[in-house]
Amino acid sequence: QLQASGGGLVQAGGSLRLSCAASGRTFNNYHMGWFRQAPGKEREFAAAISRTGDSTFYADSVKGRFTISRDYAKNTVYLQMNSLKPEDTAVYYCAAGGPFGSTNSYYYPGRYGYWGQGTLVTVSS
Numbered sequence: 001q002l003q004a005s006g007g008g009l010v011q012a013g014g015s016l017r018l019s020c021a022a023s024g025r026t027f028n029n030y031h032m033g034w035f036r037q038a039p040g041k042e043r044e045f046a047a048a049i050s051r052t053g054d055s056t057f058y059a060d061s062v063k064g065r066f067t068i069s070r071d072y073a074k075n076t077v078y079l080q081m082n083s084l085k086p087e088d089t090a091v092y093y094c095a096a097g098g099p100f101g102s103t104n105s106y107y108y109p110g111r112y113g114y115w116g117q118g119t120l121v122t123v124s125s
Helices: 103-107
Strands: 002-005 008-011 016-022 031-037 044-049 056-058 066-071 076-081 090-097 112-115 119-124
Touching: 002 090, 016 031, 016 090, 016 119, 031 066, 031 076, 031 103, 044 066, 044 076, 044 103, 056 066, 056 103, 076 090
Parallel strands: 008 119
Antiparallel strands: 002 016, 016 076, 031 044, 031 090, 044 056, 066 076, 090 112, 090 119
């Protein structure tokens, strides 16, 4: 129901835009997040956006470089990634969840009930 796309191979300093398209149901009333998992590491939070779109949250490691947005008409969430670094290499997953009782919930993968299949981002040095 969530389909992530847009990953690929890019050189350090380059940009990619990931998309997460919903099908079968609308996720416009859900909070949306992007998580990533590097080889041998646990899944970690990257960015999230509230269901209304008026609040965004970022991991410190991506703040100022990544931008999350959503298009309600297209039922799609985006992650614009600029100034990519080799340490951004990971499989990126989009997720939908809610309601959240506090802003802390955005950061925890266990609070999201729907997940996409992931898209691989590889940043070469």
